[in-house]
Amino acid sequence: MHALPLSALASLPAPYQLRVQCDDDEGFAAALYGSTRDDLRQMPAAPAVVEQLIAMQQRMQSHGYRQAYPHAVYLVLQHGDTPIGRLILERRNQVLHLVDIAILPAAQGQGAGSAVLRGLQAQAAAEQWQIHLAVNKGNAAARALYLRLGFRLRGENEVQEQLEWSAP
Secondary structure (H helix, E strand, C coil), X not given: CCCCCCCCHHHCCCCEEEEECCHHHHHHHHHHHHHCCHHHHCCCCCHHHHHHHHHHHHHHHHHHHHXXXXXXXXXXXXXXXXXXXXXXXXXXXXXXXXXXXXXXXXXXXXXXXXHHHHHHHHHHHHHCCEEEEEEECCCHHHHHHHHHCCCEEEEECCCEEEEEEECC
């Protein structure tokens, strides 16, 4: 396992910046995860039951990430001083795994995702790393962004496509 230098990510274009996630960010992380689960909110169940299910799913996702990516770095994406997203990265040898990226719906479509991905690509190019990620097949907007930024298909299953990027 290798440490992940974050120097290139520190130079995201204003007003975006990344910082290491801390315990005080738990409420934001929960709200962010909940904002991504409209699929569960469509269930014919009482709102309290749905919220409990979302909280349980978040705990399961977090546990799964920590098991699969024990050396991952958890970052909060900010627009100025306001948290708008989260990024989970782990570097293994010459591969930078983008484990997860999530941006609040209100902040999507405004360039934050592109800024982060271009920052990752700049760092990966400088270090001669590949970037690997997975995208849900139902997430057409994210998939389109990745393809626009030069990611290519390296595999798929019924739910996700695995994409990769390497410097030209």
